[in-house]
Amino acid sequence: MECIFCKIIAGEIPSDTIYKDEEFIAFRDIQPQAPVHVLIVPVNHIVSVNDLGEKDASMIGRLILLAKRIAEQEHIAESGYRLVINCGSEGGQVVPHLHLHLMGGIRLNDRMG
Amino acid sequence: MECIFCKIIAGEIPSDTIYKDEEFIAFRDIQPQAPVHVLIVPVNHIVSVNDLGEKDASMIGRLILLAKRIAEQEHIAESGYRLVINCGSEGGQVVPHLHLHLMGGIRLNDRMG
Numbered sequence: 001m002e003c004i005f006c007k008i009i010a011g012e013i014p015s016d017t018i019y020k021d022e023e024f025i026a027f028r029d030i031q032p033q034a035p036v037h038v039l040i041v042p043v044n045h046i047v048s049v050n051d052l053g054e055k056d057a058s059m060i061g062r063l064i065l066l067a068k069r070i071a072e073q074e075h076i077a078e079s080g081y082r083l084v085i086n087c088g089s090e091g092g093q094v095v096p097h098l099h100l101h102l103m104g105g106i107r108l109n110d111r112m113g
Numbered sequence: 114m115e116c117i118f119c120k121i122i123a124g125e126i127p128s129d130t131i132y133k134d135e136e137f138i139a140f141r142d143i144q145p146q147a148p149v150h151v152l153i154v155p156v157n158h159i160v161s162v163n164d165l166g167e168k169d170a171s172m173i174g175r176l177i178l179l180a181k182r183i184a185e186q187e188h189i190a191e192s193g194y195r196l197v198i199n200c201g202s203e204g205g206q207v208v209p210h211l212h213l214h215l216m217g218g219i220r221l222n223d224r225m226g
Binding site (some may be wrong): 007031034050051052053054056057058059060062064065067068071076077078079080081082083084085086087088089090091092093101103104105106107108109110111112113 | 143146147162164165167168169170171172173174175177178180181186189190191192193194195196197198199200201202203204205206214216217218219220221222224225226
């Protein structure tokens, strides 16, 4: 198991975890681009959006709904936030384990990339 | 009906539409930030992620899966792409009708906002 997110999920690498259940873990990005920058990660090792199939639709839906709830918990639901999923090299995906960025707490730049 | 996306869906405002079914429409952003910049929009008028509930989980999952298929169609699946959902003012949401940005065709900036 070489995946850094799988190691975080397994507790082998420390993280600033703010949420965990059987399906997802959420922890703060170690290189935050905004005052609130949380990564929300499915526990199952899925590499990227390219690897999702019809069977994953409800899981992905729950991922977005969890991001909404964490935004509330982080007190950025009303001020606003950005959800980002990078896929592949040109998309800027660094860790090859599907994850969603939740960013907020500041007026984000209109440029998204 | 004042919503510009609802008017696009109704065909009252022209758009460069590349996909449409009963649940979603996809059209090119008129102010693209990348060579490929497509907006994918639920036909139902939902303002933002903040307005999603448990009942919407599978719809949101299908939205992400549709983005994956359009990335393939646009020949950016392998090179990579970014999916962005802005929510509210500080998130940079311009049109108050839920939409997902699919961006690719160039190496996107590591900064996501």
